Amino acid sequence: xxxxxxxxxxxxxxxxxxxxxxxxxxxxxxxxxxxxxxxxxxxxxxxxxxxxxxxxxxxxxxxxxxxxxxxxxxxxxxxxxxxxxxxxxxxxxxxxxxxxxxxxxxxxxxxxxxxxxxxxxxxxx
Amino acid sequence: xxxxxxxxxxxxxxxxxxxxxxxxxxxxxxxxxxxxxxxxxxxxxxxxxxxxxxxxxxxxxxxxxxxxxxxxxxxxxxxxxxxxxxxxxxxxxxxxxxxxxxxxxxxxxxxxxxxxxxxxxxxxx
DNA sequence: TGCCGTTATGCAAAGATAAACATATCGGTA
DNA sequence: TACCGATATGTTTATCTTTGCATAACGGCA
Numbered sequence: 541x542x543x544x545x546x547x548x549x550x551x552x553x554x555x556x557x558x559x560x561x562x563x564x565x566x567x568x569x570x571x572x573x574x575x576x577x578x579x580x581x582x583x584x585x586x587x588x589x590x591x592x593x594x595x596x597x598x599x600x601x602x603x604x605x606x607x608x609x610x611x612x613x614x615x616x617x618x619x620x621x622x623x624x625x626x627x628x629x630x631x632x633x634x635x636x637x638x639x640x641x642x643x644x645x646x647x648x649x650x651x652x653x654x655x656x657x658x659x660x661x662x663x664x665x
Numbered sequence: 666x667x668x669x670x671x672x673x674x675x676x677x678x679x680x681x682x683x684x685x686x687x688x689x690x691x692x693x694x695x696x697x698x699x700x701x702x703x704x705x706x707x708x709x710x711x712x713x714x715x716x717x718x719x720x721x722x723x724x725x726x727x728x729x730x731x732x733x734x735x736x737x738x739x740x741x742x743x744x745x746x747x748x749x750x751x752x753x754x755x756x757x758x759x760x761x762x763x764x765x766x767x768x769x770x771x772x773x774x775x776x777x778x779x780x781x782x783x784x785x786x787x788x789x790x
Numbered sequence: 791t792g793c794c795g796t797t798a799t800g801c802a803a804a805g806a807t808a809a810a811c812a813t814a815t816c817g818g819t820a
Numbered sequence: 821t822a823c824c825g826a827t828a829t830g831t832t833t834a835t836c837t838t839t840g841c842a843t844a845a846c847g848g849c850a
Binding site: 712744753 | 794795796797798799
């Protein structure tokens, strides 16, 4: 047998979750909302985005509404009726938010990864 | 009136939450468990720690048990009966975990703060 | 040995969260 | 104008989480 590492391997994963909240803490924009916005951008409707995210339309609609009310401006432009029954698309502000969020997530992913390796090292000593 | 910043102030806060999980994702060590461990260290009993954290003893006990089962080793040494009815104290492993976690949290707090400022700047342009 | 306060644990009740269901509205198009 | 499919929203059900209650075991101490 060759040598090997300590036997108490710290065999767990570090996860994290981000969200934006209002000062009062009532409304939140969770990662779910970002998923929805991405879906809306890709599919052109909240219904399709909700299905893709595997959450009920009712909840998706409520979450989006709450996010918009919290920010104080719209993230989507919605229309009812029309050839395809209606559709939703992102406002410029939403597009900016998605971009900014992606950058933020990448940066934090790196920070978490780094912190995790340190945690692990400490726990294996 | 002098000049002032853009009016669409991005007036929300960035929050984050950390937790450790097993590969399968079933068991987790949430921030709550860290709070409990801190409480146990300070007060010497799970009951007191649960009260301080404002969660039911039932849940605190269950969470702790789950965390220990996930890690595969004990985080607390418990005794029943005795002069004060019983008590709990941290194992060396738990102390190490708390230390490592505090360092991790500090590091990530900084990273999040930094990322938030960037996000904000982007959203205000 | 009976009491106290804590750990330990099952089970029922209560609360929170999300899904499901039910309609209504809208505006192109057949 | 009737139909389609998506938005919009209230109401009811189901699910998931947490609390609360009950009860047992334990071991110093009066």
